[in-house]
Amino acid sequence: MKKLLLVFAIFVTGMSQAQTKFEQGMGQAFGLWKEGKPAEATALFERIAGAEKNSWLPNYYVAFISTISSFETKDKEKVNALLTKAQNVLDIEMAKDPNNPELLVLQALTYTGWIAFDPMTNGMKYSPKVMELYGKAEAIAPENPRVVYGKAEFEIGGAKFFGTDTKPMCAEIDRAITLFAKFKPETPFSPKWGLDRALDIQKECGKK
Amino acid sequence: MKSIFTFLIFLCTTAAFSQNIVSGKVVDEKGKGVPGANLFIDGTYDGTSSDENGNFSFTTDTTGNQVLVASFLIYETSRTTIDVSNFKDKTIKLRENVNSLDAVVVSAGTMESGDKARVSVLKPLDIVTTAGSAGDIVAALQTLPGTQTVGESGRLFVRGGEADETQTYVDGIRVAQPYGSTTQNLPTRGRFSPFLFSGISFSTGGYSAEYGEALSSVLLLNTQDEPDQNKTDISLMTVGLGIGNTQKWAKSSLSVNAAYIDLAPYQKAIPQNIDWNRPFQSLSGEAVYRYGFNNGLLKVYGAFDASRYDLNQSNINLDHKMRVDLSNNNLYLNASYKGNFSGNWQITSGVSYGYGANKIGLDEDEVENAENAAHLKLKFRKSFSDRVKLSFGGDYFITDFDEQYTGFPQIGYNANIAAVYSEADVFFSKKFAAKVGIRASNNDLLNETNVAPRISLAYKIAKYSQFSFAYGDFTQAPRQEYLKYSKFFESEKASHYILNFQYAKERQTLRLEAYYKDYRNLVGYDTPTVAYNSNFNNNGNGYAAGLDVFWRDGKSVKNLEYWVSYSYIDTKRMYQNFPEKVTPSFVADHNLSLVTKYWIPDWKSQIGFTNSFSSGRPYNNPNEIKFMNGKTKSYNNLAFNWAYLLTAQKILYFSVSNVLGSQNVYGYEYANQKNSNGIYARQAITPTADRFFFVGFFWTISQDKKSNQLDNL
Numbered sequence: 001m002k003k004l005l006l007v008f009a010i011f012v013t014g015m016s017q018a019q020t021k022f023e024q025g026m027g028q029a030f031g032l033w034k035e036g037k038p039a040e041a042t043a044l045f046e047r048i049a050g051a052e053k054n055s056w057l058p059n060y061y062v063a064f065i066s067t068i069s070s071f072e073t074k075d076k077e078k079v080n081a082l083l084t085k086a087q088n089v090l091d092i093e094m095a096k097d098p099n100n101p102e103l104l105v106l107q108a109l110t111y112t113g114w115i116a117f118d119p120m121t122n123g124m125k126y127s128p129k130v131m132e133l134y135g136k137a138e139a140i141a142p143e144n145p146r147v148v149y150g151k152a153e154f155e156i157g158g159a160k161f162f163g164t165d166t167k168p169m170c171a172e173i174d175r176a177i178t179l180f181a182k183f184k185p186e187t188p189f190s191p192k193w194g195l196d197r198a199l200d201i202q203k204e205c206g207k208k
Numbered sequence: 209m210k211s212i213f214t215f216l217i218f219l220c221t222t223a224a225f226s227q228n229i230v231s232g233k234v235v236d237e238k239g240k241g242v243p244g245a246n247l248f249i250d251g252t253y254d255g256t257s258s259d260e261n262g263n264f265s266f267t268t269d270t271t272g273n274q275v276l277v278a279s280f281l282i283y284e285t286s287r288t289t290i291d292v293s294n295f296k297d298k299t300i301k302l303r304e305n306v307n308s309l310d311a312v313v314v315s316a317g318t319m320e321s322g323d324k325a326r327v328s329v330l331k332p333l334d335i336v337t338t339a340g341s342a343g344d345i346v347a348a349l350q351t352l353p354g355t356q357t358v359g360e361s362g363r364l365f366v367r368g369g370e371a372d373e374t375q376t377y378v379d380g381i382r383v384a385q386p387y388g389s390t391t392q393n394l395p396t397r398g399r400f401s402p403f404l405f406s407g408i409s410f411s412t413g414g415y416s417a418e419y420g421e422a423l424s425s426v427l428l429l430n431t432q433d434e435p436d437q438n439k440t441d442i443s444l445m446t447v448g449l450g451i452g453n454t455q456k457w458a459k460s461s462l463s464v465n466a467a468y469i470d471l472a473p474y475q476k477a478i479p480q481n482i483d484w485n486r487p488f489q490s491l492s493g494e495a496v497y498r499y500g501f502n503n504g505l506l507k508v509y510g511a512f513d514a515s516r517y518d519l520n521q522s523n524i525n526l527d528h529k530m531r532v533d534l535s536n537n538n539l540y541l542n543a544s545y546k547g548n549f550s551g552n553w554q555i556t557s558g559v560s561y562g563y564g565a566n567k568i569g570l571d572e573d574e575v576e577n578a579e580n581a582a583h584l585k586l587k588f589r590k591s592f593s594d595r596v597k598l599s600f601g602g603d604y605f606i607t608d609f610d611e612q613y614t615g616f617p618q619i620g621y622n623a624n625i626a627a628v629y630s631e632a633d634v635f636f637s638k639k640f641a642a643k644v645g646i647r648a649s650n651n652d653l654l655n656e657t658n659v660a661p662r663i664s665l666a667y668k669i670a671k672y673s674q675f676s677f678a679y680g681d682f683t684q685a686p687r688q689e690y691l692k693y694s695k696f697f698e699s700e701k702a703s704h705y706i707l708n709f710q711y712a713k714e715r716q717t718l719r720l721e722a723y724y725k726d727y728r729n730l731v732g733y734d735t736p737t738v739a740y741n742s743n744f745n746n747n748g749n750g751y752a753a754g755l756d757v758f759w760r761d762g763k764s765v766k767n768l769e770y771w772v773s774y775s776y777i778d779t780k781r782m783y784q785n786f787p788e789k790v791t792p793s794f795v796a797d798h799n800l801s802l803v804t805k806y807w808i809p810d811w812k813s814q815i816g817f818t819n820s821f822s823s824g825r826p827y828n829n830p831n832e833i834k835f836m837n838g839k840t841k842s843y844n845n846l847a848f849n850w851a852y853l854l855t856a857q858k859i860l861y862f863s864v865s866n867v868l869g870s871q872n873v874y875g876y877e878y879a880n881q882k883n884s885n886g887i888y889a890r891q892a893i894t895p896t897a898d899r900f901f902f903v904g905f906f907w908t909i910s911q912d913k914k915s916n917q918l919d920n921l
Contacts, residue, residue, distance in 0.1 A: 043244075046279070047253055047255045050277070078281065081281040158856065164855070
């Protein structure tokens with residue numbers, strides 16, 4: 001009986017280990033990211049992506065961190081490498097699920113990175129694509145706060161350029177903030193970012 | 209039972225104790241440690257990042273042979289099969305990624321624009337926002353070095369070559385009739401609106417073995433793979449109307465464009481130096497259909513245009529003006545498929561059909577001609593790695609031409625050219641690359657076979673600078689004008705030697721190119737003009753040597769983009785009916801262009817100036833003993849444009865050419881006979897108008913309310 005229990009115990013731990021390996025890895029990667037080690041975090045997400053082909057989340061974060069890092073990088077060569085890396089893994093996940101609104105938003109963000117990289121060359125090329133992606137994401141998930149906020153932020157950029165009124169977009173930012181409050185991520189690791197930035201923009205909207 | 213339990217426990221413990229340590233060092237090509245590289249066993253969580261010296265060590269539960277992946281941003285990802293129990297203190301060498309921004313580019317002779325171009329000389333928008341280009345692809349290319357401004361023609365003349373020495377390709381398939389039809393000394397323009405193209409590559413020499421039947425230059429236009437969104441474009445212009453619509457579906461899309469151009473109202477408002485009976489009028493349409501398969505893309509492009517005009521042209525040999533009326537119908541169809549299949553193979557295949565028919569009335573006489581031309585193409589490309597690529601393929605060109613001149617028997621010809629080629633692209637390192645190819649072609653009309661080798665090398669000397677060298681042999685069948693009278697020719701031949709230096713950093717590009725071109729087997733004849741009674745020969749020859757300079761800067765002054773092109777050329781030819789080897793009349797020794805574009809945010813406007821200058825061009829004055837001894841005065845044209853964004857989707861556009869009102873002369877035509885004073889009288893060949901004004905309103909209707917036609921102007 002004792003032995004049976006022991007085996008049972010081993011069996012159960014084995015099971016739970018298998019279950020938590022993903023969570024453990026993801027948790028560790030988020031930890032590295034929080035510690036200000038985006039490169040290490042990306043490396044770990046990449047490894048998880050290689051082992052867990054059925055989850056889109058690890059590659060999502062590889063692309064997300066790479067894109068965000070590109071905004072903070074000055075070295076053009078490195079920006080190019082980061083955005084290319086983000087695009088490569090996005091291509092993998094978009095091929096599996098072309099209608100995932102979170103991936104659509106991230107693709108739009110990566111294109112925004114290319115626009116920032118060289119506005120003169122890429123502005124005309126990617127702006128319509130970004131809008132198309134947000135439009136598609138909106139049709140699929142009209143209540144997703146990142147969709148609403150991302151679209152409004154991008155439109156504010158365009159409106160400032162042409163000097164048109166930003167009020168409707170600011171209203172969308174307000175709506176996004178209420179959506180953030182209501183938003184329940186599907187899993188502990190599902191995307192939930194965006195509220196901080198939306199609040200910043202709300203402040204800027206309020207200034208005028 | 210007990211034994212099973214023991215066995216199970218035993219298994220578990222062994223598993224726990226069978227952890228292996230994998231360790232070593234990641235280095236670059238110089239042996240220096242690479243920090244921050246990602247090392248892991250493929251398909252597992254087991255791995256780590258290398259430390260600041262490139263060292264790494266991690267444990268893995270896996271056993272036996274596994275794939276160790278080492279990746280880092282700017283290096284090629286390495287995959288090594290290792291025995292995990294026996295991989296300690298080993299060195300992994302990462303190679304630099306040859307696809308990175310600062311890798312060497314084989315660039316001699318070629319100037320690119322568009323998505324894939326690593327070093328963009330022209331941006332897609334430039335075609336249309338260059339003052340003086342009026343949306344004509346060819347006119348914008350004429351601001352690049354290596355081209356000649358030949359205002360009375362409007363075609364591309366490259367490095368001492370005639371206009372027909374340049375071939376145009378759309379999606380890799382030849383366009384037999386790239387220009388609108390005109391008669392003598394009336395400029396034409398490119399048949400294609402820049403609207404549907406996303407990439408342009410213009411080569412002034414030394415191009416790939418993939419392209420044949422071009423002595424001097426190739427112009428490669430690529431249609432967009434995928435449009436951005438559904439939209440409708442409306443243009444209202446002083447010279448006509450245009451409308452375009454794009455529809456996008458899940459896997460396919462369709463873009464349609466139609467334009468009606470009529471110069472009559474403009475002519476009423478601002479008379480030109482032409483005695484029109486019926487000013488130029490044309491109706492044209494273009495359509496692109498794209499269908500995306502899982503592994504490939506099918507594109508079908510079609511263009512149709514019908515144009516006509518009727519005018520009285522003064523002729524120095526006639527006491528009255530000659531009435532010239534022309535009507536032209538042109539159809540171009542092009543279908544191409546590009547697909548990938550397993551083993552890194554890529555297939556490109558396509559077919560084009562061009563039909564051009566002209567009806568030209570010359571006083572009482574009438575000429576009718578028609579050309580049917582087709583091109584079939586099949587190309588394979590195999591990527592062995594990022595560093596080695598091989599492509600090979602074949603072409604088949606069919607040309608059928610017939611012409612009927614009142615009172616003369618019908619003439620024409622039918623030529624078939626079959627060609628095969630093969631080419632290898634090799635990166636020896638991030639600094640050194642080569643492209644080596646060979647092309648063989650057979651022309652059944654001329655009954656001859658030609659073999660043409662091509663080679664290009666590029667070497668990077670510093671982070672932003674590189675040298676390229678290209679050599680190639682090029683052949684082209686004699687032009688229609690000759691072939692319709694005789695088929696006893698050989699192909700005309702040229703060899704190119706090009707040395708190129710390029711410096712590209714952020715938004716600054718400097719390009720210096722020196723070249724030498726050797727022409728052989730040029731066609732000659734013994735009559736004043738080409739006619740049925742001409743005796744032809746293939747004994748002509750010539751050379752062209754020169755230096756092209758290009759500087760583009762979008763960095764030094766905020767909101768200002770400008771480029772400067774300067775070309776110097778020394779060229780002489782013995783061909784046509786020349787009595788001696790001289791510089792032909794279409795060549796100016798010095799060509800200088802300055803293009804500027806200034807964006808004024810407060811005005812929501814882009815303002816552009818383009819100044820084109822050419823030194824005098826030779827002309828033959830029969831009153832002098834020496835052949836081709838005259839020289840025109842220099843040519844100058846300052847053009848201005850202004851694009852104003854009314855809203856994001858409405859643009860008002862204004863342009864004017866020759867702001868300074870320079871009295872430009874392209875050359876002179878002399879009488880065939882002496883007049884009563886014993887001299888040959890002459891008349892100047894001048895622009896059709898001293899100045900050309902253009903006003904347009906462009907409106908885009910799309911869902912996102914953001915895109916506009918700025919890139920159409």
